[in-house]
Ligand SMILES: Cc1ncc(COP(=O)(O)O)c(C=O)c1O
C-alpha cells in the first residue's frame with residue numbers, strides 16, 4: 001500500500017525516472033516502473049543548480065552541505081551525519097611501498113557508526129514527508145541500527161527485519177532504541193521478499209524498498225565528500241564494498257554530477273568492487289566479464305553485512321565498474337581477518353568485516369597489478385569493528401594477566417624492559 005504523495009517538489013528535484021525506459025513519475029513512495037519494471041531513480045533539474053567550490057566553505061561539516069543534489073527540502077536532521085574523516089594512510093604506504101593511499105572512515109559516522117546513516121537520514125525524512133507514521137527495513141545489520149536510531153530522532157515507529165542469526169552486537173544495537181526487531185528464519189533475500197510483501201499490504205515506509213529511490217541518493221554524499229575532502233580532485237582508484245550494489249553506483253553518480261557542474265575536471269577514477277568470496281554475485285560477474293550476475297543461494301561468509309545473494313542494484317554495479325574501467329575482488333574469510341588486523345596495526349582503525357573485505361580486495365588488486373604502486377587509491381571503509389567483534393575473537397592474542405606487583409610485570413617481559421629504562 002502506498003503513502004500519500006504529500007512530499008512537495010523542491011526547486012531541483014524533477015521527478016522519479018525509470019532507469020530503463022526513462023518514463024517519468026511524480027515524486028511518490030514507489031520504486032519500480034509500472035511499464036517495464038525497471039528501478040526508479042531521482043532525477044534533478046541540473047541546469048538550475050548553481051554551485052561553486054566556494055559555496056561549500058561556509059556550510060556545516062555534514063552531508064546536507066550537498067543539499068542541491070539531494071531529494072530533500074525543508075528541515076533535516078540537525079546533526080552532523082556524514083563528513084567523516086578522510087586521511088592519508090602514511091603507515092600503510094610505507095608498509096606496502098605504495099605512493100598514495102587514502103582512507104575514508106564511515107565507521108565513525110553519526111549516529112550509528114556506518115555509512116547507512118547517510119541513506120537513512122534521507123529516507124526517514126522522506127517517509128515523514130510522504131505521511132507515513134512507521135518506517136521499516138530489510139537489513140543485514142547496519143541499516144537496522146541506523147533505521148532504529150533515526151526513527152527515534154524523527155519520532156516515528158520502526159519495524160526492523162533481519163536474518164535472525166546476525167551478529168549479537170548488531171541485534172542489540174537495534175533493540176536498544178525500542179524498535180520492533182523481527183528475526184526471520186531465512187537468508188537476507190528471504191527477509192527482503194517478505195518485506196516487499198508487507199510493503200504492498202501495509203502503510204509502512206520500507207526505506208530500502210518503497211522509499212529506495214530517495215534513500216539510495218544519500219550514498220552520493222560519500223562520493224561528494226571524497227571529492228571535496230581531497231580538494232576537488234579524485235584518486236586514480238576507489239575500492240568500495242558491495243552488498244546490494246547501491247553504494248558503488250551512487251559514488252559514481254556523485255562524481256559525475258560534480259563533473260557536470262564543473263566541480264571536478266574529468267572523472268578518470270576506476271571504481272573497484274569488493275565482495276566476500278562466500279557471497280560475491282556482483283564481483284564474480286565482473287571477474288567473468290559478464291553483464292548479468294547469478295544470484296548466490298546460500299551466502300557463507302563472516303562478512304554478514306555484505307551477504308546479499310540477489311543484489312537489487314547488482315546489474316548497475318557491474319555496469320559502473322565496467323564504465324569506470326575498474327575490476328572486483330573477492331577475499332576469503334582468512335584474508336578478511338588478516339586485512340582487518342593490518343588496518344588496525346598500521347593505521348589504528350578497527351573496521352568491521354565489510355572493511356576487511358574492502359581492504360582485502362585492495363590487497364589483491366595491488367598484488368595482481370590492477371592497481372599500481374605508483375597510483376593513488378582511496379579505500380572506502382563503511383562500518384565499525386566494534387559491531388562484528390566475534391569474527392575476530394579467536395584471532396587476537398589473549399591478554400596477559402598478572403598480579404598487581406612490579407615483579408609480576410617484570411616477570412612477563414624479562415630483559416625486554418631494559419630499553420625503557
Ligand atoms: C558496512 C557496509 N558496507 C557496505 C555495504 C554495501 O552497501 P550496498 O548495499 O549499497 O552495496 C553495506 C550494506 O549493508 C554495509 O553494511
Ligand SMILES: [Zn+2]
Pocket residue numbers: 018019020021022023033034035036037038
Ligand atoms: Zn520503465
